[in-house]
Amino acid sequence: MRESTLSLKERQRQQREQLILHASEEILLEKGYHEMCMDEVAARVGIAKGTLYLHFSRKEDLVLALLELQMQAILLNVQEAVSAPGSVRSRLETLLATSYMRLKGEHGRLFYALFGAVELRPLLRSRHHALLDQLLSSLEVLLNEGKASGEFDPAIPTTIMLHTFSSLLASYPFKRLLLEETVTPEELVQYVGKIFFRGVANPQRAYVESLA
Amino acid sequence: MRESTLSLKERQRQQREQLILHASEEILLEKGYHEMCMDEVAARVGIAKGTLYLHFSRKEDLVLALLELQMQAILLNVQEAVSAPGSVRSRLETLLATSYMRLKGEHGRLFYALFGAVELRPLLRSRHHALLDQLLSSLEVLLNEGKASGEFDPAIPTTIMLHTFSSLLASYPFKRLLLEETVTPEELVQYVGKIFFRGVANPQRAYVESLA
Amino acid sequence: MRESTLSLKERQRQQREQLILHASEEILLEKGYHEMCMDEVAARVGIAKGTLYLHFSRKEDLVLALLELQMQAILLNVQEAVSAPGSVRSRLETLLATSYMRLKGEHGRLFYALFGAVELRPLLRSRHHALLDQLLSSLEVLLNEGKASGEFDPAIPTTIMLHTFSSLLASYPFKRLLLEETVTPEELVQYVGKIFFRGVANPQRAYVESLA
Amino acid sequence: MRESTLSLKERQRQQREQLILHASEEILLEKGYHEMCMDEVAARVGIAKGTLYLHFSRKEDLVLALLELQMQAILLNVQEAVSAPGSVRSRLETLLATSYMRLKGEHGRLFYALFGAVELRPLLRSRHHALLDQLLSSLEVLLNEGKASGEFDPAIPTTIMLHTFSSLLASYPFKRLLLEETVTPEELVQYVGKIFFRGVANPQRAYVESLA
DNA sequence: AATGAATGAGGGTTCATTCAT
DNA sequence: TATGAATGAACCCTCATTCAT
Numbered sequence: 080m081r082e083s084t085l086s087l088k089e090r091q092r093q094q095r096e097q098l099i100l101h102a103s104e105e106i107l108l109e110k111g112y113h114e115m116c117m118d119e120v121a122a123r124v125g126i127a128k129g130t131l132y133l134h135f136s137r138k139e140d141l142v143l144a145l146l147e148l149q150m151q152a153i154l155l156n157v158q159e160a161v162s163a164p165g166s167v168r169s170r171l172e173t174l175l176a177t178s179y180m181r182l183k184g185e186h187g188r189l190f191y192a193l194f195g196a197v198e199l200r201p202l203l204r205s206r207h208h209a210l211l212d213q214l215l216s217s218l219e220v221l222l223n224e225g226k227a228s229g230e231f232d233p234a235i236p237t238t239i240m241l242h243t244f245s246s247l248l249a250s251y252p253f254k255r256l257l258l259e260e261t262v263t264p265e266e267l268v269q270y271v272g273k274i275f276f277r278g279v280a281n282p283q284r285a286y287v288e289s290l291a
Numbered sequence: 292m293r294e295s296t297l298s299l300k301e302r303q304r305q306q307r308e309q310l311i312l313h314a315s316e317e318i319l320l321e322k323g324y325h326e327m328c329m330d331e332v333a334a335r336v337g338i339a340k341g342t343l344y345l346h347f348s349r350k351e352d353l354v355l356a357l358l359e360l361q362m363q364a365i366l367l368n369v370q371e372a373v374s375a376p377g378s379v380r381s382r383l384e385t386l387l388a389t390s391y392m393r394l395k396g397e398h399g400r401l402f403y404a405l406f407g408a409v410e411l412r413p414l415l416r417s418r419h420h421a422l423l424d425q426l427l428s429s430l431e432v433l434l435n436e437g438k439a440s441g442e443f444d445p446a447i448p449t450t451i452m453l454h455t456f457s458s459l460l461a462s463y464p465f466k467r468l469l470l471e472e473t474v475t476p477e478e479l480v481q482y483v484g485k486i487f488f489r490g491v492a493n494p495q496r497a498y499v500e501s502l503a
Numbered sequence: 504m505r506e507s508t509l510s511l512k513e514r515q516r517q518q519r520e521q522l523i524l525h526a527s528e529e530i531l532l533e534k535g536y537h538e539m540c541m542d543e544v545a546a547r548v549g550i551a552k553g554t555l556y557l558h559f560s561r562k563e564d565l566v567l568a569l570l571e572l573q574m575q576a577i578l579l580n581v582q583e584a585v586s587a588p589g590s591v592r593s594r595l596e597t598l599l600a601t602s603y604m605r606l607k608g609e610h611g612r613l614f615y616a617l618f619g620a621v622e623l624r625p626l627l628r629s630r631h632h633a634l635l636d637q638l639l640s641s642l643e644v645l646l647n648e649g650k651a652s653g654e655f656d657p658a659i660p661t662t663i664m665l666h667t668f669s670s671l672l673a674s675y676p677f678k679r680l681l682l683e684e685t686v687t688p689e690e691l692v693q694y695v696g697k698i699f700f701r702g703v704a705n706p707q708r709a710y711v712e713s714l715a
Numbered sequence: 716m717r718e719s720t721l722s723l724k725e726r727q728r729q730q731r732e733q734l735i736l737h738a739s740e741e742i743l744l745e746k747g748y749h750e751m752c753m754d755e756v757a758a759r760v761g762i763a764k765g766t767l768y769l770h771f772s773r774k775e776d777l778v779l780a781l782l783e784l785q786m787q788a789i790l791l792n793v794q795e796a797v798s799a800p801g802s803v804r805s806r807l808e809t810l811l812a813t814s815y816m817r818l819k820g821e822h823g824r825l826f827y828a829l830f831g832a833v834e835l836r837p838l839l840r841s842r843h844h845a846l847l848d849q850l851l852s853s854l855e856v857l858l859n860e861g862k863a864s865g866e867f868d869p870a871i872p873t874t875i876m877l878h879t880f881s882s883l884l885a886s887y888p889f890k891r892l893l894l895e896e897t898v899t900p901e902e903l904v905q906y907v908g909k910i911f912f913r914g915v916a917n918p919q920r921a922y923v924e925s926l927a
Numbered sequence: 928a929a930t931g932a933a934t935g936a937g938g939g940t941t942c943a944t945t946c947a948t
Numbered sequence: 949t950a951t952g953a954a955t956g957a958a959c960c961c962t963c964a965t966t967c968a969t
Contacts, residue, residue, distance in 0.1 A: 088948095088953090113325045116938060127955045129941085138939065238473060239482040246462035252454040261450060270451040278486030300928095328963060339930040341967085350964065512949095537749045540942060551951040553945085562943065662897060663906040670886035676878040685874060694875040702914030724969095728932090752959060763934045765962080774960070 096134050098124050100148070103141050108185060112142060146203070150210045153181070161217045167225035171244065172272045174218075178248045179264035183257040215241060231279045240279055247271055308346050310336045312360065315353050320397055324354060361401060362422045365393075366429075373429050379437035383456065384484045386430075390460045391476035395469040427453060437491075444493045452491055459483055520558050522548045524572065527565050532609055536566060573610060574634045578641075585641050591649035595668065596696045598642075602672045603688035607681040639665060655703045664703055671695055732770050734760050736784070739777050748778060782839070786846045789817070797853045803861035807880065808908045810854075814884045815900035819893040851877060867915045876915055883907055 102123040106115040117138060121128040135141040160173040222240050225231040231240065247253075253271075256262055262270075314335040318327040329350060333340040347353040372385045434452050437443040443452065459465075465483075468474055526547040530539040541562060545552040559565040584597045646664050649655040655664065671677075677695075680686055738759040742751040753774055757764040771777040796809040858876050861867040867876065883889075889907075892898055898906075 092953090117940085118938075128939090129956065130954055132940070133953065136940090235482055235485065236474075238468070239479070240486075242462075242464040242468050243459065243483055243486055245464045246458050247455065250454075250458035250462060252457045256450070256454050262448075267451070270447055271455055273447065274452075274455055274487065274490030276490075277492070278488075278490030280489070329965085330963075333931095340965090341930050342928085344965075345928075348965090541944085542942075545952095552943090553951050553953095554949085556944070557950075560944090659906055659909065660898075662892070663903070664910075666886075666888040666892050667883065667907055667910055669888045670882050671879065674878075674882035674886060676881045680874070680878050686872075691875070694871055695879055697871065698876075698879055698914030699910065700914075701916070702910030702912075704913070724932090753961080754959080764960090765935065766933055768961070769932065772961090 092134075095124070095126070095130075099126075099131060099134055099141070100145055104145055104185065107142065107145070143203075154210060154214060157214055157217050161221055167221055167228065167230055168272070168276050170221060171218075171276075172268055175248060175268045175272060176264060179253065179257060179267050182249060182254045183264060215245070218244060225279075229281050229284050232281045235279055243278075244275065247275060304346075307336070307338065307342075311338075311343065311346055311353070312357055316357055316397070316401060319354065319357070319401060357401065361398060362426075364398070366422060366426055369426055369429050373433050379433055379440065379442055380484070380488050382433060383430075383488075384480055387460060387480045387484060388476060391465065391469060391479050394461060394466045395476060427457065430456060441493055441496050443491045447491055455491075456487065459487060516558075519548070519550065519554075523550075523555065523558055523565070524569055528569055528609070528613060531566065531569070531613060569613065573613060574638075576610070577605075578634060578638060581638055581641050585645050591645055591652065591654055592696070592700050594645060595642075595700075596692055599672060599692045599696060600688060603677065603681060603691050606673060606678045607688055639669065642668060649703075653705050653708050656705045659703055667703075668699065671699060728770075731760070731762070731766075735762075735767065735770055735777070736781055740781055743778065743781070790846060790850060793850055793853050797857055803857055803864065803866055804908070804912050806857060807854075807912075808904055811884060811904045811907060812900060815889065815893060815903050818885060818890045819900055851881070854880060861915075865917055865920050868917045871915055879915075880911065883911060 099120065102120050103115065106119060106123065115138075117128055117131055120141070121131050124131075131141075135144060156177045157174060160170050160177065163170050163173060219237060219241050222231065222237050222244070226233050226237065253267060257264060257267065311332065314332050315327065318331055318335065327350075329340055329343055332353070333343050336343075343353075347356065368389045369386060372382050372389065375382050375385065431449060431453050434443065434449050434456070438445050438449065465479060469476060469479065523544065526544050527539065530543055530547065539562075541552055541555055544565070545555050548555075555565075559568065580601045581598060584594050584601065587594050587597060643661060643665050646655065646661050646668070650657050650661065677691060681688060681691065735756065738756050739751065742755060742759065751774075753764055753767055756777070757767050760767075767777075771780060792813045793810060796806050796813065799806050799809060855873060855877050858867065858873050858880070862869050862873065889903060893900060893903065
């Protein structure tokens, strides 16, 4: 009985926290970090300002929590994609697909709202550099695998491949394209994949393939 | 006499405006839009705050002017590159080179400082969309030229090519790479060019070339 | 049965009240009235904040209760000293001794923590003026007794004697001296007693004594 | 012209600063440090809140400035009294007189308002301990002089004399007495002086005097 | 034209007190 | 009875913008 009571309270608490996070994200997307004010978050959730501070003791904590959630989700996506079966190309394309879906949805836009707040940078760096690095190294492993299997051109430094790929993974131009619905995420994956994988393909193997 | 007096005054005015813009850019890069305060701009230029407002009647106007300058410079670069002689590829590579130099320098970083201020977005849009569009159409012309000459793959929609190229033109991952001096702008141009142009190359012609 | 149950509960209640008062005093001494917050009191006692309000319905009441206890204790001391056998001087010296011990201990410092909170003054006045007055009149009786017995100089108004004595009874300079352990309470009683009693001594009697 | 303009502005500034300090002192006396709010200070002076911050950049600075003024004035009084001609007793009585006048006036009460704010203590200590120490050593010099000249009892430690005197110099009981106008400052000086100087008088010399 | 003092709205955060469970 | 989540008023401080000189 008591247990269920506690977990009910706890569940309500979690629920409210979700509402707060949701409202914050909304406002963040509309107005950015500075323009978002705690009064409005509270008002939009329908709670008092003080209540907000029972969940997040600083404005920073609120957006950091939001970001943490996003990054965890992304990292999870990356890890799933990376450890999936199939060719390196297909796995990277899965990543592109995930990212473009995200870019189109609200979550993806959050990053753009937050990365702009220069004063958050120190916080973002100190708490999330690790995550970003992890993300990049996962990709790196995959790209090296592609090189080892002869799929990718060994003449192109992995660093460059890596950063080129991540430039294509989350870019402002693509975000606009997707939001304007000029292309679907699927089309984008198809064409960007085509360009990138042709671009990094091992010419040797291409030659062999062209013979086939 | 009067004219020369006026033009002297005018010249001084212009000079001071430059100083203001320069100081603003500095602070903007250091602290971002919100952290930059008008007192500090005035102090750094060595004028009174009121005087600032004789040049720019809003904080927004100040940064917008800065951005305008940047965009004009970029547009000029683009137009020069576009109308230069040579192959489409070489002209686009010139663009990449210009952009990567910029990314490495202070000017390039300005965009990141400004794009983050979400509340500037409406302004940026309303006043600069035109410029961005102009930039994109210049590139589009070039890409279409490449397609027409058989250099680029007609199977890839120009829009996609265009946005892929602009994703590679100014991306956060590349900015980091350049700032950390992991690669030189020249290397980056070389490899990114390689990837992109192989990626969008006309397979037909590649076949012809491979026959050659 | 019921009675003993009630009285058990009541005893527990009293006990908790003591704990609350104790914790409050601790915090009050550490941080002063404003810095003391109800959350911390509750936390230090190990009860919920709501429970605090079952005992003291305002923060003010809490510290007032504390003060009341102190004043009762002081009054008791004064009354004991006043009604003790011995010379007026010896009885007043007992009072000095008690006060200096208190000044050195935690309880004495409480007054300084509270008297500073100017907003408590109205409360202190309205509820404790009576007590202070009682204290002063007890002393006054004693001093008048000293005058009547020829021990004290009748030329010095009793009011002045009284307030001079109470200035020496509890003073900030002495508090510091005692806390820094520059002197012991005993030494202080000895010397301050010497100064005060010589100061108020009846010169007539001193003459007589000097003849003796 | 220009000079007079500047000094006019400067004079206005100083004047306003005085108004601010005066208003703050008033409120401080009425409500104490915590209850005093910057809005009210501004309102009472008749300026905007922001203007306040052009003069004092923190609430703390405001009250510290007030205190500094007081302490400087007190120190000046002490130094004047100490270096005046006349007997040690007459010089110390001048000090008592000055202090009791102050205690009766608004300024004297300020100390009581401020010393209570426990959180100001660190500031008070770090910035004013030096002044207090200077004050105490000035007094100490004087008392030692009195001892050397045979005026004071060498058997009483100077430290005790010093702190006894300062207990009588500024005490809460005397403040009340003076405010209630039960006694005049002059009477108080006369009687307290009598008590103190009899109390610390050299018995040897008293004996000699009694012979005379 | 240049100044810089004055303005005042606005925002983050705290905490005594209440009240549903 | 005991709890502790919820409340919201209050407060300090910042800074873009104005305007009298």
